Amino acid sequence: MKIGITCYPTYGGSGAIATELGIELAQRGHEIHFISYAQPFRLPHFMERVYFHEVETTRYPLFEHNNYSLSLAAMMHEVAIRAKLDLLHVHYAIPHATSAWIAREMLGDRYPLKIVTTLHGTDITLVGQERSYFDITRFSIQKSDGITAVSDYLKRETVDRFDVRADSIEVIHNFVEPRLYDRSAYKCHKDAFLPPGEMLVMHVSNFRPVKRIADVVRIFARIHKQVPSKLVFVGDGPERPVATAEADALGITDRVIFLGKQDSVAELLACADLLLLPSASESFGLVALEAMAAGVPVVATRAGGIPEVVEEDVTGHMGDVGDVETMADAAVSILADDRTWVRMSNAARQIAVERFGADVIVPQYERYYERVIAGDASAPAEPQLAAGGDD
Structure with a gap:
């Protein structure tokens, strides 16, 4: 054709x-x-x-x-x-x-x-x-x-x-193209962001209001109190000042990294331990699928088309829009338990390939x-x- x-x-x-x-x-x-x-x-x-x-x-x-x-x-x-x-x-x-x-x-x-x-x-x-x-x-x-x-x-x-x-x-x-998001194909660059033993939490978006960027920071602040970690933002947009202001207000500016727009999102996801997506709405949640293809568990809102992508307690967890505490607790339950993380990482990759592969x-x-x-x-x-x- x-x-x-x-x-x-x-x-x-x-x-x-x-x-x-x-x-x-x-x-x-x-x-x-x-x-x-x-x-x-x-x-x-x-x-x-x-x-x-x-x-x-x-x-x-x-x-x-x-x-x-x-x-x-x-x-x-x-x-x-x-x-x-x-x-x-x-x-x-x-x-x-x-x-x-x-x-x-x-x-x-x-x-x-x-x-x-x-x-x-x-x-x-x-x-x-x-x-x-x-x-x-x-x-x-x-x-x-x-x-x-x-x-x-x-x-x-x-x-x-x-x-x-x-x-x-x-x-x-x-x-997704499974080969592109195979985390084993990339050298891990975690040491560029954080010391050994800490977790890398990631958010990828265009920073529009619907992404609830302030909630990303609030969730992460709660995560970091229990699991040593850093938050990496990938992308840019109108709500970036909201994120910087919230990080400053919570006293975690040194734990938040802004990378701006990046072409090689797959390579960055290969470093991530968790993706946060607390959006008010998502028609599908493509970044959640990309994270899953890279073996990254997802904590997101139960909004729009996200439940068609993220499977509760299999590839991650979901909470109601604005429920920062529930999503933070869910994130900690994944990051603090190696067996849970491995189980969800493997399931995320498998579902991404078998249900949503090219x-x-x-x-x-x-x-x-x-x-x-x-x-x-x-x-x-x-x-x-x-x-x-x-x-």
């Missing part, structure tokens, strides 16, 4: 999954065309059967604001014709599914281009529910030939909030593409005329 993929190329779960999917599909013999404003950050400089098409926005005085959506549609249209694409796979409903629909309308009946839209989370739970975006988000979803969601939780949210038929959405979970998930996308191209995927419901956002 010849497949066009559009995603946000910057740091984030959707861009990472979209890029890894394209790489995996290319290795399986498909021709992949990435269409975006920048090369995806996880895309190597060259790969066989992988092409990148940069979208440039026109600088014209008439357009006071960025016209990326139209430029993207124009590039999708051009690539579809030149590369003879069978399908466009877009990640995030807006603006990507909207631009894909425009490109298909431009092609007309002479070129039966199919569109698959993958919903990742904030396009449904945050952006799409803004009143000004609600109707166009629903329209773009329902005009797709195929819709996938990365978790059962996200499917339910989409059905409930956007009046989309349940049988029109296929749940295909996020995945060899398991990518073929699901291939089969779904074939159904969409053949017209066998369930047809999305037609848009309703109710006022935007009023359920």
